[in-house]
Amino acid sequence: MNSIEYIEEAEKDLVHTYNRYGIVLERGQGVYLFDTEGRKYLDFAAGIAVCALGYGNEEYNSALKNQIDNLIHTSNLYYNVPTVLAAEKLKKISGMDRVFFTNSGTEAIEGAIKAAKKYAYTRDGHAGHEIIAMNHSFHGRSLGALSVTGNKHYQEPFAPLLEGVSFADFNDLSSVKTLITEKTCAIIFETVQGEGGIYPASREFMEGVAAICKEKDILLILDEIQCGMGRSGKMFAWQHYGMKPDIMTVAKALGCGVPVGAFLMTEKVAEKSLAPGDHGTTYGGNPLVGAAVNKVLEIMERDKIADHAAEVSKYLWSRLEELKEKYDFVKDHRGLGLIQGLAVSVPVGQVSQMALKKGLLLITAGSDVLRFVPPLVIEKEHVDEMYKILDEIFVSFL
Numbered sequence: 001m002n003s004i005e006y007i008e009e010a011e012k013d014l015v016h017t018y019n020r021y022g023i024v025l026e027r028g029q030g031v032y033l034f035d036t037e038g039r040k041y042l043d044f045a046a047g048i049a050v051c052a053l054g055y056g057n058e059e060y061n062s063a064l065k066n067q068i069d070n071l072i073h074t075s076n077l078y079y080n081v082p083t084v085l086a087a088e089k090l091k092k093i094s095g096m097d098r099v100f101f102t103n104s105g106t107e108a109i110e111g112a113i114k115a116a117k118k119y120a121y122t123r124d125g126h127a128g129h130e131i132i133a134m135n136h137s138f139h140g141r142s143l144g145a146l147s148v149t150g151n152k153h154y155q156e157p158f159a160p161l162l163e164g165v166s167f168a169d170f171n172d173l174s175s176v177k178t179l180i181t182e183k184t185c186a187i188i189f190e191t192v193q194g195e196g197g198i199y200p201a202s203r204e205f206m207e208g209v210a211a212i213c214k215e216k217d218i219l220l221i222l223d224e225i226q227c228g229m230g231r232s233g234k235m236f237a238w239q240h241y242g243m244k245p246d247i248m249t250v251a252k253a254l255g256c257g258v259p260v261g262a263f264l265m266t267e268k269v270a271e272k273s274l275a276p277g278d279h280g281t282t283y284g285g286n287p288l289v290g291a292a293v294n295k296v297l298e299i300m301e302r303d304k305i306a307d308h309a310a311e312v313s314k315y316l317w318s319r320l321e322e323l324k325e326k327y328d329f330v331k332d333h334r335g336l337g338l339i340q341g342l343a344v345s346v347p348v349g350q351v352s353q354m355a356l357k358k359g360l361l362l363i364t365a366g367s368d369v370l371r372f373v374p375p376l377v378i379e380k381e382h383v384d385e386m387y388k389i390l391d392e393i394f395v396s397f398l
């Protein structure tokens with residue numbers, strides 16, 4: 001089959017929930033991907049902020065291959081070595097106390113919500129607690145995660161969703177304050193809003209929410225699924241703010257390509273939260289993904305990947321600033337580390353399609369933002385290569 005035939009077959013077989021780009025990817029090396037026609041692409045999408053180490057990392061690949069030969073799955077009824085080592089490392093780099101491994105980001109959000117509700121239930125001796133989430137947030141597609149996702153379009157067909165969720169405006173502390181009631185058990189947001197258009201939390205907002213949470217014993221849940229794991233220039237984006245959440249969620253780059261996520265909590269939360277029988281998963285944190293997480297964390301720590309991301313991100317920042325200066329239709333430039341966005345008034349879908357034709361994978365966020373989430377191992381020369389392509393595209397819009 002050639003790529004056209006694969007695509008036709010896919011459109012017949014798969015539930016049509018995505019409008020996919022018209023290429024069939026086959027192989028990756030470094031920060032480049034290759035399709036079935038042998039075309040090469042510079043990757044500024046990283047499988048949506050997943051493939052932090054790029055492609056073909058031999059150390060990572062052989063860790064996975066070895067684990068496949070030893071043991072892939074056990075269920076959580078038994079202990080296994082790689083997952084315990086992974087949890088230990090994750091605790092150490094985050095300063096959190098307890099880890100629950102999941103199969104995805106969405107499932108980490110589900111767990112985080114349940115953990116917060118159980119904490120409040122134990123503390124107060126009754127259920128019926130409420131959660132405050134943010135407008136334009138994204139936390140996933142399952143019914144629980146969708147309930148805290150502030151996007152009417154995503155939610156509407158699936159109502160009624162979880163009760164007791166209200167939405168504040170991100171980076172607007174007073175809008176959060178007005179929603180707090182006696183029943184509020186948690187406030188959840190992304191440290192850097194991803195899908196909503198790349199908006200980092202302001203320092204004032206973060207500090208304000210953290211103070212309210214502390215005062216009222218409300219749990220702060222930070223979603224680090226997209227901005228975590230070194231992408232912001234620190235291992236977790238909240239580390240830029242000199243604070244710590246009560247619960248956090250990670251996924252995407254956590255396993256660099258194997259399906260794994262996690263929610264973590266402090267000991268204070270754990271003492272009153274999920275107990276045997278409250279939560280579970282058959283696959284979550286199985287030996288295969290455990291080996292991946294363990295190796296990813298080892299490489300990230302040893303090779304100071306977050307520092308590298310911080311370094312290259314400054315260069316990416318300066319080059320995107322050049323584009324902003326040069327083109328009036330670039331309205332805004334936002335981000336933190338290697339999660340950056342350009343808000344433009346030209347059609348982002350069209351820019352992204354043109355980029356694809358020129359050998360650049362570039363994705364969008366919201367309706368008017370170009371999203372830059374490359375593998376964290378990119379170098380300045382790759383930023384220049386991306387800049388050249390994007391500049392050519394932008395010129396054509398003048």
Ligand SMILES: *Cc1c(COP(=O)(O)O)cnc(C)c1O
Nearest residue numbers: 104105106138139140194225226
């Ligand atoms: C991708 C994402 C999710 C959902 O993760 P999945 O692995 O797709 O289930 C949740 N929150 C944020 C911030 C994300 O970027």
